[in-house]
Amino acid sequence: MMKEKIRTILHEVKDPEIPVLSIEDLGIVRDFFIDDTNTVTVVITPTYSGCPAMDTIEADIIKALEEAGFKAKVKTVLDPPWTTDWMSEEGKRRLEEYGIAAPVKGSADKRTLFGKSPDVRCPHCRSMDTQLVSQFGSTACKALYKCIDCLEPFDYFKCI
Amino acid sequence: MEAKEKYVLRLADNALILGQRLGEWCGHGPILEQDIALTNVALDLIGQSRMLYQYAAELKNDGSTEDDIAMKRDVFDFYNVLMVEQENGDWGKTIVRQFFYDTYNYFLYEALCTSTDQRLGEIARKSFKEIAYHAQFSAEWVIRFGDGTSESHERVQAAVDDLWEFTGEMFTPDEIDLAMTEAGIAPDLNQIAAQWKRKVTQILDIATLKMPESSFMQKGGKVGEHSEYLGFILAELQFMQRAYPGMQW
Numbered sequence A: 001m002m003k004e005k006i007r008t009i010l011h012e013v014k015d016p017e018i019p020v021l022s023i024e025d026l027g028i029v030r031d032f033f034i035d036d037t038n039t040v041t042v043v044i045t046p047t048y049s050g051c052p053a054m055d056t057i058e059a060d061i062i063k064a065l066e067e068a069g070f071k072a073k074v075k076t077v078l079d080p081p082w083t084t085d086w087m088s089e090e091g092k093r094r095l096e097e098y099g100i101a102a103p104v105k106g107s108a109d110k111r112t113l114f115g116k117s118p119d120v121r122c123p124h125c126r127s128m129d130t131q132l133v134s135q136f137g138s139t140a141c142k143a144l145y146k147c148i149d150c151l152e153p154f155d156y157f158k159c160i
Numbered sequence B: 001m002e003a004k005e006k007y008v009l010r011l012a013d014n015a016l017i018l019g020q021r022l023g024e025w026c027g028h029g030p031i032l033e034q035d036i037a038l039t040n041v042a043l044d045l046i047g048q049s050r051m052l053y054q055y056a057a058e059l060k061n062d063g064s065t066e067d068d069i070a071m072k073r074d075v076f077d078f079y080n081v082l083m084v085e086q087e088n089g090d091w092g093k094t095i096v097r098q099f100f101y102d103t104y105n106y107f108l109y110e111a112l113c114t115s116t117d118q119r120l121g122e123i124a125r126k127s128f129k130e131i132a133y134h135a136q137f138s139a140e141w142v143i144r145f146g147d148g149t150s151e152s153h154e155r156v157q158a159a160v161d162d163l164w165e166f167t168g169e170m171f172t173p174d175e176i177d178l179a180m181t182e183a184g185i186a187p188d189l190n191q192i193a194a195q196w197k198r199k200v201t202q203i204l205d206i207a208t209l210k211m212p213e214s215s216f217m218q219k220g221g222k223v224g225e226h227s228e229y230l231g232f233i234l235a236e237l238q239f240m241q242r243a244y245p246g247m248q249w
């Protein structure tokens, strides 16, 4: 019961940079537990090591839990390192609706020098005929693509 | 200072100083996408340096925080390699510096992922994915420039020749490196050197660039003997904490 309640609260905490995704959708929340003093400890892991949203996320978690009457603490762990494989299917769907192409599975880290680029679907017209413009985008987690069919540029949530 | 603490500081200082250098490009990149790319790489590096400084602070165990270590040491107490403090120069030079360093960092951190030091292993596994992404980015740009126009080729070849003398220090082990290798905490630098050379040879070859033949190498950064650049970098990096000690955002 308590666990379900906390889960619901955490589901309402959004990524400050991509507000359609909850931190649960992103796979940032690794675990949480309640101790004897009724303090909830939420274990989170950063997406990117320099992600400036992590401090905001931590503050938002504590605020949401405190508003629901809990005492709250956040603990950050690094290992195992975050991967886009932990993003929920529901999260991927909402990401695409929001105009950001979802990470393509299997195009992960080892493709350095120079594995194949992932086949990324245009979130506007769903064409697969898309092209990488820049490996880096407006935030640490995104790359910039353009669609050859509808000519729109779009963000791609890069796969790591 | 304990050998492991010093080793962690070397890793941290490399990441911080290169991150700071790349940050200087913010608002000055040749085109918007590349401006954003370098500042993204800078952000990853500074994030990595924070994890390492946090660990160094724990090893130090005298109440120092990550910020104290980053903001209150002077030039002679920084242990980064000379490569990362070199001037940005033109965009080609920044890319070559990045390529030489990223390629080293890639093989180094790949090996650190299996360090016998649990904490260092965790930090390495987190950082490695980001470093792999950087290494791909800088290598692709070296190829684009080298095999590009005659001007881009000349400029990037000049940068390769200029920066070559700073590559040796990354692979020359001193007593700290040897102690870390002995303990299984860090890999053998000779092995990293061989992997680095193979990859750099391959990329320069695709880029139609020549590998310099000179074997003269600079050294000193790892023991706190720096080029004059580092003082200027720190003056900017540490200004707020020097002018207003203990200030917080």
Ligand SMILES: [Zn+2]
Pocket: A122, A123, A124, A125, A126, A127, A147, A148, A149, A150, A151, A152
């Ligand atoms: Zn389209």
